[in-house]
Amino acid sequence: MTTLLAFVGRLMLALLFLVSGANKLMDISGTDAMIRAAGLPGGLALITGLFEVIAGLALVFGVLTRFFAVLLAGFCLLAALFFHNNVADPMQAANFLKNIAIAGGLLSLTALDSIRWSFDAMRARRRAEIATVDAEHRAHDAEIRAARAEGEATARSAFGGEPAVAGDGSVARRRRWI
Incomplete structure (x- = not known):
């Protein structure tokens, strides 16, 4: 009211x-x-x-x-x-x-x-939505960085040293010739 x-x-x-x-x-x-x-x-x-x-x-x-x-x-x-x-x-x-x-x-x-x-209220709601989306993106980026770090640590332990890094920054798997 x-x-x-x-x-x-x-x-x-x-x-x-x-x-x-x-x-x-x-x-x-x-x-x-x-x-x-x-x-x-x-x-x-x-x-x-x-x-x-x-x-x-x-x-x-x-x-x-x-x-x-x-x-x-x-x-x-x-x-x-x-x-x-x-x-x-x-x-x-x-x-x-x-x-x-x-x-x-x-x-x-x-x-x-x-x-x-009012337009002012609409603009304030939009700013809050953008802030929420930005926070979600930052959390998602942190999860990706953590997964990459975990992958690198797994690769190091599996191959016994520094993993081979491809040009795009991903870890390349070394083949084991047994």
């Missing part, structure tokens, strides 16, 4: 940024005017809209989830400080607190140990 709730929560957070970023991209000039009115340099509307859409998609698919969640949390905090800093106005105070709460939710998302149903 917690996996499902974490997944739905991640989608709900992503939806906010996808819609907001798409709106910014559809009205770049209006967004740019709003950014300049806050005292920030112009030309950030396209970058901001693309960032929100890309980061929202990253949350949806679970790609670098913790990284994008931290970036979006910082984005929300900056938006609260630059755009909703008039806390005397009840609407601005509510928007300020909303952005703080969204940043808190995003930071909580970074604290999750297992982000299932």
Whole structure:
């Protein structure tokens, strides 16, 4: 149940940024005017809209989830400080607190140990599988080396000295002429 709730929560957070970023991209000039009115340099509307859409998609698919969640949390905090800093106005105070709460939710998302149903989880499972296969290969190689050493020791004792070694490293059997 917690996996499902974490997944739905991640989608709900992503939806906010996808819609907001798409709106910014559809009205770049209006967004740019709003950014300049806050005292920030112009030309950030396209970058901001693309960032929100890309980061929202990253949350949806679970790609670098913790990284994008931290970036979006910082984005929300900056938006609260630059755009909703008039806390005397009840609407601005509510928007300020909303952005703080969204940043808190995003930071909580970074604290999750297992982000299932995501690309990050799939990548972690694949790394664990590769580590297991590598360990099995190392154990198999050790068994082969031990068998070769045992074969060489048997050959030495059977032939009374150094065995003949072929070009490929295998022990050649000497014929006994009796």
